Each structure stands twice: as structure tokens, then as C-alpha cells.
């Protein structure tokens with residue numbers, strides 16, 4: 001007899017089928033038939049405004065970025081067919097790492113195939129047996145998986161709670177190696193971390209600090225490095241992890257650092273070594289995009305402006321938002337339950353608005369969310385259209401809204 | 406002096422308010438199976454036990470702790486080790 005290994009997913013299969021049986025569209029089965037721009041696509045034949053792409057700086061169709069990718073595919077081919085440490089490092093990969101070093105003003109940069117692998121690799125390689133990893137309870141899946149892959153002891157502290165972090169650090173043996181893992185922006189609620197407090201406590205207890213700036217790169221801080229730059233803690237952060245799949249506008253992950261022994265990680269970090277490197281076109285696009293982001297001050301200002309317009313507009317219409325003020329370029333609408341979330345999401349897509357639907361276990365504290373991420377290229381007209389459609393959808397779904405103050 | 410029995414008794418007191426299914430709390434009662442505790446409730450419970458005895462229960466220890474008895478053994482072990 002063969003035990004069906006997929007039988008354990010029967011409850012989830014039933015839940016998903018139940019959701020779809022109400023006649024709504026599958027929130028996890030969207031296909032973009034045509035992508036018209038960073039903010040618009042054709043979905044099921046319908047012209048749709050994209051408001052859930054993490055394409056914060058709108059670099060995906062930037063002419064210089066596209067041209068760099070085209071030149072690289074012509075000159076270096078479609079792929080490297082190899083690991084970074086064997087045949088998979090081309091001139092394009094070096095130039096991409098140089099762009100990162102310049103962007104962050106740091107002496108070392110390591111490019112991974114995704115941000116997920118960057119976290120998986122860094123967290124599992126930095127902390128080994130006998131060490132401790134201390135992470136925020138709301139950390140991204142890639143950080144949790146890096147913890148699982150390490151042989152370290154894992155300690156979790158309450159989300160963004162400096163006192164709780166301190167209490168836990170006090171219980172750790174002073175002589176043990178410790179890595180505190182934080183994120184600049186937490187992508188579910190769009191809230192940012194109080195890094196000065198958290199980092200100061202970590203340093204006072206002899207910890208090394210890694211900050212994931214996946215959702216902060218490009219538009220926080222003077223040089224767009226992230227929340228850690230904006231909050232002035234750059235000198236106390238040992239490792240910054242990031243991704244090319246958001247502001248940079250392509251795919252890939254990285255870690256930058258000033259640690260003098262950083263380069264050895266290329267030989268011991270399994271998610272770096274035992275996988276093929278990114279295609280030359282991808283790293284060429286990334287390098288060009290990163291260099292343009294260094295000076296993209298107008299775009300940054302525009303992104304914040306559009307974000308404030310959306311946040312303020314939703315709030316004024318009585319939607320319940322996860323943060324009182326716009327803390328990042330993610331604006332999350334808190335929803336009462338799974339059914340209401342799915343119905344509202346489905347109604348919005350029928351009205352030509354794509355947002356992310358998020359639910360546990362991806363979300364913290366069991367909340368259901370309609371998550372909007374804003375792009376610097378969203379026009380005021382698009383944001384106003386979105387606001388109107390949100391209002392219309394809420395009426396169609398009988399979603400209770402707060403009476404505006 | 407903290408012994409296993411007093412640790413167990415206190416753990417039962419800490420679990421009680423979280424026992425929404427009102428199942429009987431025994432050495433062999435399981436958290437996920439019998440009590441249907443979700444991971445957030447487990448996190449709160451772990452934090453309250455850590456605070457109670459000023460110990461650290463690493464996350465990677467949790468998969469091996471399925472029953473109340475196993476948790477009591479583990480906590481008692483950590484308290485004893487602390488001295």
C-alpha cells in the first residue's frame with residue numbers, strides 16, 4: 001500500500017474549494033495576459049490597475065534597464081548554466097556586485113539567485129551550533145526557514161518590542177555567538193521597525209545585527225538604502241540583506257557588509273554555492289537599476305506622495321488601516337474575516353483593481369488583509385480611481401466602514 | 406526548591422485560561438491535537454513559561470514537545486540546569 005503523501009493537504013484543498021464554490025475568482029491564480037506598464041496589466045481581458053506588485057520604483061520598464069538586459073543577453077547569452085563559485089560568475093555579476101557596494105557604501109556584496117535564498121543562506125551560515133538567532137516574531141518566511149536550516153538555538157521576541165527583546169537577550173549566555181535579525185519594513189502590515197532601540201539593545205548584549213531591507217530599499221534614507229539609513233543606525237548594522245524583486249524591478253537577492261571576513265561566505269553558504277547563478281540579463285538589469293536608484297530623489301518623493309494620497313483617501317472613506325499613518329509604501333486594509341476578504345478582493349479585481357489578499361499563516365496575529373503596494377509611477381488619477389473602486393466594492397460587498405471623523 | 410510536581414502544577418495553571426476547548430489537562434494531553442492550540446497561542450504560552458521561571462525555551466525545541474508532560478520535563482530540566 002502506498003500512503004498518499006498529499007493527503008495531509010486535504011483540509012486545505014477543501015478550504016480552497018469552499019472559497020471558490022462561492023463563485024469568487026481565485027486570489028492565488030491570477031494570470032497577467034499582458035503587462036502594459038509597471039502600474040497596468042490585462043487580466044482576463046480586462047484593463048487592470050496594479051496595486052500589489054512591490055514594484056515601488058517602477059523600474060521594470062525603465063528604458064535604460066531594459067537596454068542593459070538586452071545588451072547582456074546578446075553579449076553573454078541566456079544563462080550561465082553554473083554556480084557562482086564555478087562557471088557562473090560573469091563580468092555582469094561582478095558589475096552588479098560593484099553597483100551594490102557603491103549603492104550601500106560597503107566593502108562587500110554577494111548576489112544570490114533570490115532574496116529568499118539570501119536570507120536562507122545568510123541566517124543559516126552565520127549562526128551555527130551553540131549560537132543563538134534572535135528574531136522578530138513577524139519575520140518573513142525566508143528568515144524562519146534560515147533559522148530551521150541553521151543548527152542554532154532560535155529565540156523569538158514580540159514584534160517590534162524592544163523591552164521583550166532585552167528581556168530575552170538577558171537570559172542568553174554572554175559567551176555565546178548571537179545574531180539578531182530585523183526587518184526595516186514588515187511587509188504584511190507595512191509598519192516599520194524602531195531600529196535605533198532594537199539595534200542599541202542588540203549591541204549592548206554583544207549581538208551581531210542583520211537587517212532585511214527588502215521593502216525599504218530605494219526610498220528610505222538619503223541614499224535610498226533603507227529604513228536603517230533613515231533611522232541613522234548604519235554604523236551598528238553588520239549585514240544588510242535585500243532583493244532585486246521589489247524596487248530594483250527584476251529578480252535576485254543580496255547581502256552587503258563591511259565585515260573583513262565576509263568573502264569566505266561564498267564558499268560555505270550552501271544556498272549561494274549549490275544553485276545556478278542569475279542569468280546575465282537579470283544582473284545587468286539589476287546593476288543599471290541600482291545605479292539609477294542612487295539618485296532617484298524625484299521618484300522617491302513621488303512614491304511618498306502617492307502613498308499618502310492612497311492612505312489618506314482610504315482612511316477618509318472609513319476603511320480600517322493597519323497603520324495609522326503611512327509608514328512605508330505598503331498600505332494594508334484590515335478585513336474582518338476570510339469570506340469578507342475574498343469577496344472584497346474578487347469584487348475589486350472585477351472592477352479592474354489588483355491588490356494582494358493576505359491571510360494567516362502569512363499574516364501575523366491571524367489577521368486578514370487587502371494589501372496595496374504603491375508605485376512611484378502611479379498617477380493621482382489612478383489613485384483616485386482606486387479609491388472610488390474601493391468605495392464601490394465595499395458597498396457591493398456590504399463591508400461595514402467607519403464613519404469618517 | 407522547584408520540583409517537577411510544582412512545575413507541572415504551575416504549567417497547568419498557565420494553560421488553563423488558554424484551554425478554550427475545555428479538554429481534560431493530563432500528562433498525555435497534546436497541545437496541537439487535543440487542545441487545538443494555534444501557533445500564536447503556543448507562542449504566548451511559551452513566553453509566559455519563560456517569564457515564570459526566567460528561562461529560555463528555544464523555538465527549535467518545540468517540535469519535540471507535544472504533550473503537557475513533555476513540556477513539564479523540558480521546563481523542569483531548564484530550571485534545574487539554571488541552578
Ligand SMILES: Cc1ncc(COP(=O)(O)O)c(C=O)c1O
Pocket residue numbers: 114115116117119140142183187212214215243244245251252253
Ligand atoms: C521581508 C522579505 N524578505 C525577503 C523576501 C524574499 O525576496 P525574493 O522575492 O527576492 O525571494 C521578501 C519577499 O518575498 C520579503 O518580503
